[in-house]
């Protein structure tokens with residue numbers, strides 16, 4: 477019966493899984509079953525109600541707008557009429573706070589910004605020439621050393637953090653220069669970024685794609701037997717003959733193929749057992765990519781004590797401890813009268829605060845704000861701390877290309893293994909880490925599967941060439957970071 481023995485099971489209903497399923501469906505492979513662990517579609521694009529308004533816990537910006545090509549997510553956002561606001565990052569020199577309070581002199585801060593900009597252009601040239609000359613990859617930090625521009629003062633560190641960690645979620649010493657400078661997202665789609673603030677949520681772009689192939693009820697909600705929510709996949713059995721997928725609640729589903737769209741963080745854990753285990757080359761590739769952690773903390777106040785208006789959206793706190801509540805945004809434009817601030821943490825700071833109480837985090841934030849604005853400011857009345865890293869269905873936020881990971885390894889991350897196909901933002905070579913990366917990856921992975929189903933071109937040569945490499949077996953006992 478339909479739904480029980482589909483051609484393809486898609487695991488996960490985030491942007492990439494939905495996009496893959498839609499592509500399969502449009503190619504005539506309509507016998508699909510989507511199994512999603514949570515009670516909703518959208519994955520890492522997720523709105524929530526906070527103090528009377530809807531805010532985004534996950535993806536917030538459409539990144540790469542107003543360039544030579546049109547970002548497909550921007551097209552959807554416009555069709556839906558999603559409310560979004562262009563973010564202006566260029567005035568940051570007027571908004572850098574000292575550790576013990578007060579602003580840095582603007583011309584002093586501007587010198588640091590200009591020097592960082594000069595370094596950025598230098599590093600993009602180095603990156604291109606590395607590629608052209610077939611030289612090995614280097615980190616952003618190595619490029620800083622080459623230029624004698626390793627940040628050392630609090631303001632240099634803060635502005636470096638604002639540029640790199642706020643984009644990649646990881647510090648420059650970990651990030652591949654070759655694969656991030658220049659970033660194809662901005663080179664192809666334009667330098668502008670638009671902050672989505674709409675009560676329907678950024679996730680409505682995922683609904684938009686889903687409604688193009690799944691059936692809806694009279695209220696416009698998706699009601700289709702091909703989408704099953706609250707189905708946590710725990711086992712995937714695969715062989716040349718087909719696929720059996722098992723879920724935590726005892727469900728057993730058979731198919732000819734499976735498309736796995738969970739985050740690479742999930743694939744680095746043992747939530748899903750593959751039977752037989754994935755080959756060593758695949759595990760090694762999956763384990764080498766990074767999933768960054770990026771925490772957007774929303775805080776509500778009884779009234780505003782910060783500046784608003786042109787050029788004030790972003791501000792930076794330059795603490796000696798790098799990444800300590802560095803990146804701030806005031807949301808008066810997006811949420812007028814709501815008195816909201818957004819502060820972003822990443823990496824180790826994110827993991828640290830995921831493991832402490834929200835009231836502890838709130839008191840750290842109040843101390844930082846008193847340093848910046850003085851002792852007279854009011855106490856925050858509400859705080860929202862998302863926990864993507866601790867969540868077994870995500871284990872982080874967006875992928876980052878670590879220094880040294882070769883293109884060859886990258887291809888292995890997305891390569892199918894027998895009848896098991898892979899998609900997700902981490903499989904997009906150009907746009908990994910972004911919503912548009914997830915969307916375009918879904919189309920790509922579906923097209924390889926379509927070639928297999930329809931043209932019997934399965935496991936193309938590209939995917940096979942590296943499979944006989946001798947690589948170490950994955951440690952079963954994983955090292956878990958403790959703080």
Ligand SMILES: Cc1cc2nc3c(=O)[nH]c(=O)nc-3n(C[C@H](O)[C@H](O)[C@H](O)COP(=O)(O)OP(=O)(O)OC[C@H]3O[C@@H](n4cnc5c(N)ncnc54)[C@H](O)[C@@H]3O)c2cc1C
Pocket residue numbers: 487488489490491492493511512513514517518519520521533534535536537538539707708709710737738739742747748770771772864868869870872873874899900901902909910911912913914
């Ligand atoms: C805090 C944060 C901020 C971000 N900011 C931006 C931004 O501003 N702009 C931007 O472009 N991108 C941003 N991103 C990245 C963007 O959200 C992702 O790249 C994209 O949404 C990933 O889509 P995906 O389909 O690859 O993965 P996911 O959205 O993770 O979808 C995978 C789905 O699989 C499900 N799943 C997991 N395990 C199982 C299982 N065992 N069984 C069944 N289902 C399972 C999950 O619940 C999920 O729904 C951000 C992400 C985060 C978290």
